[in-house]
Amino acid sequence: MLERALRFLREEVAPNAEALDQDPSQLASAMDRMGALGLLALKRPAEFGGPDLPEPEFRTFQEEGARASGTFAFLQTQHQSAVGMIARSDNDAVRQRVLPHAADGAARIGLGFAQLRRSGPPVLRAERVPGGYQIDGHIPWITGQGFFHEVLIGAALPSGEAVFGLVPFTPQQGLSFGEPMRLAAMEAAQTVTADLEGWLLRDEDVVFVKPAGWIQANDEINIALQGHFAIGNALGSLDVLRVAAERKGNPVLADALKALEAELESCRVATARAQVQASAANREERLQVRAWAIELAVRCAHAAIAATSGGANQLSHPAQRLYREALVYTVSAQTTPIMEATLARLARL
Numbered sequence: 001m002l003e004r005a006l007r008f009l010r011e012e013v014a015p016n017a018e019a020l021d022q023d024p025s026q027l028a029s030a031m032d033r034m035g036a037l038g039l040l041a042l043k044r045p046a047e048f049g050g051p052d053l054p055e056p057e058f059r060t061f062q063e064e065g066a067r068a069s070g071t072f073a074f075l076q077t078q079h080q081s082a083v084g085m086i087a088r089s090d091n092d093a094v095r096q097r098v099l100p101h102a103a104d105g106a107a108r109i110g111l112g113f114a115q116l117r118r119s120g121p122p123v124l125r126a127e128r129v130p131g132g133y134q135i136d137g138h139i140p141w142i143t144g145q146g147f148f149h150e151v152l153i154g155a156a157l158p159s160g161e162a163v164f165g166l167v168p169f170t171p172q173q174g175l176s177f178g179e180p181m182r183l184a185a186m187e188a189a190q191t192v193t194a195d196l197e198g199w200l201l202r203d204e205d206v207v208f209v210k211p212a213g214w215i216q217a218n219d220e221i222n223i224a225l226q227g228h229f230a231i232g233n234a235l236g237s238l239d240v241l242r243v244a245a246e247r248k249g250n251p252v253l254a255d256a257l258k259a260l261e262a263e264l265e266s267c268r269v270a271t272a273r274a275q276v277q278a279s280a281a282n283r284e285e286r287l288q289v290r291a292w293a294i295e296l297a298v299r300c301a302h303a304a305i306a307a308t309s310g311g312a313n314q315l316s317h318p319a320q321r322l323y324r325e326a327l328v329y330t331v332s333a334q335t336t337p338i339m340e341a342t343l344a345r346l347a348r349l
Helices: 002-022 024-036 055-068 070-087 092-101 214-221 227-248 251-276 280-313 318-331 336-346
Strands: 109-112 124-129 132-143 150-156 162-168 175-177 191-202 206-210
Touching (some): 055 070, 055 227, 055 251, 070 092, 124 191, 162 191, 227 280, 227 318, 280 318, 280 336
Antiparallel strands (some): 175 191
């Protein structure tokens, strides 16, 4: 299954990365093709058809996805993550409704719970009512309008807990969406805001209720994991640098490529090791590894730009796309400690 997924990325996604970056219709076609190959639920449990890809193989898939096309990787990851969360739900109704149809794309799910990371009063609130939860408030970011059928949202309860559940990704009474945002990177993935007013999240659509501070605890676990996207981005930039080095025959380009490849491999090994050993004891190590992956992705993208000269300023050039994608991986799932570790590394503090 991993080889089938990697072949799809190499042969069908990577050659069209610039089109996927700019054209939502091309992006939709790639998602449809991925569904036709049965690759949209790689972490789905065996009882629902699998393949329940082992963790190391799934991280390889994430790296190669970001290497092929950051926009495509970012979009399909929303669904893959939602499938993984629904698979861990105790609500059999929602599992039976979604999971059998998740691999082929008949059921496609986006994510809308990053607002739970925000400090201060919650922007999306929930209250228990007969038959479910009443949801009111605002969701600042949901990626995938026009691609996904439903969104897995997270809303804060008065107790400090958070309820997660599925809502339609189409306007309804009490549920509205903003216009797609203008973004420097991954705009084709159609990111919007949402507003809910008196929306009833029915019990049969509830995925789970998590304790207060769950998302912060989950972010602590995943400090190093998100670094795989930055590593994949760096791999893509080194692909561009390699082409430039071969075309120009300049030994400085070849030396730069060799040095960056060696550093990237060291970063990849350190990322995998830090995650396997993840605990409170190695939190600082995982923060440093994540900051290293972020900085290295930006340096590799910058090297690709320098090596390709003025051509990299064209919107259609892969070096320019990869540089913009590195921006996204700098701030994706960012917490204050990750921001601090990144800035400390950049400033050589």
